[in-house]
Amino acid sequence: MNNMTEFKSGFISIIGRPNVGKSTFLNKVIGQKIAIMSDKPQTTRNKVQGVLTLDDSQLIFIDTPGIHKPKHKLGDFMMKVAQNTLKEVDLVLFMVNAEEGYGRGEEFIIDKLQSVGTPVFLIINKIDLVHPDKLLQIISDYKEKYDFKEIVPISALEGNNIETLLTQIKSYLPEGPQYYPADQVTDHPERFIISELIREKALHLTREEIPHSLAVMIEKIERKKDKVHVMATIIVERDSQKGIVIGKQGSMLKEVGKRARIDIENLLGTKVFLELWVKVQKDWRNRATHLRDYGFRDDEY
Numbered sequence: 001m002n003n004m005t006e007f008k009s010g011f012i013s014i015i016g017r018p019n020v021g022k023s024t025f026l027n028k029v030i031g032q033k034i035a036i037m038s039d040k041p042q043t044t045r046n047k048v049q050g051v052l053t054l055d056d057s058q059l060i061f062i063d064t065p066g067i068h069k070p071k072h073k074l075g076d077f078m079m080k081v082a083q084n085t086l087k088e089v090d091l092v093l094f095m096v097n098a099e100e101g102y103g104r105g106e107e108f109i110i111d112k113l114q115s116v117g118t119p120v121f122l123i124i125n126k127i128d129l130v131h132p133d134k135l136l137q138i139i140s141d142y143k144e145k146y147d148f149k150e151i152v153p154i155s156a157l158e159g160n161n162i163e164t165l166l167t168q169i170k171s172y173l174p175e176g177p178q179y180y181p182a183d184q185v186t187d188h189p190e191r192f193i194i195s196e197l198i199r200e201k202a203l204h205l206t207r208e209e210i211p212h213s214l215a216v217m218i219e220k221i222e223r224k225k226d227k228v229h230v231m232a233t234i235i236v237e238r239d240s241q242k243g244i245v246i247g248k249q250g251s252m253l254k255e256v257g258k259r260a261r262i263d264i265e266n267l268l269g270t271k272v273f274l275e276l277w278v279k280v281q282k283d284w285r286n287r288a289t290h291l292r293d294y295g296f297r298d299d300e301y
Helices: 023-029 073-088 102-111 131-143 164-173 192-207 239-246 246-266 289-291
Strands: 008-015 048-053 057-063 091-097 120-125 150-153 214-224 225-235 271-280
Touching: 008 023, 008 073, 023 048, 023 057, 023 164, 057 164, 091 102, 091 164, 102 131, 120 131, 120 164, 131 150, 150 164, 192 214, 192 225, 192 239, 192 246, 192 271, 225 239, 225 246, 239 246, 239 271, 246 271
Parallel strands: 008 057, 008 091, 091 120, 120 150, 225 271
Antiparallel strands: 048 057, 214 225
């Protein structure tokens, strides 16, 4: 018997309706804030990869945009990214919220999964918020809908059952190389993560006043002696939104900048000078050229 354990590696896609806790899960597993966290649905727009390197394996997580019926060109693009991702991975984690029952959103996703040959786990998140009896009912309901390889109840926020899930994931991964250096947690360039951190703060602070009509474009990242200078533009669709993002005497923009700077400093491990501007680009979500400018390129998929 060979005592040498073979190294395993693989790509794992996390799918689910918007707002089921995919980003919270990813951040819990990787231990760093790399996916945008928001209580607003549909905030993840690009493939955010989180890399977890263990002694015997490397798990590369892909947090896709939430799968849902698209309403505009940006929605079409996000849907395409999400579906294409399923074909490129070794394992799919379909995450659902234990507090919400099986509905049309879940039905839509399971319908998309029927044509996927990849093994699928059902991950029931937020189990800390429901009674165990309800959990048994959820498991029973989903078993009838699809032949899941594993069904794992977790709490991404509390960390419940995460280790068990990681062990089960490893058992499904093929032997493979270490794709990324052990200390690398994401393959997204710093520019993208910085723009997402700024966008997260702007969405969080403006709450219901600004829907998803908000993008962030990084104009410049310049390293100076003891700090990094970041210049970024927040793009909105209407003049009224611009006023909301700037706030009275610039108060809102200042707060967005203050909060984003703390996260960016943690990411880069250095002092940051952050300069923010706000620009109106009417109806940017339906214009292919603008989508490309803001990093939503469909030629990669």
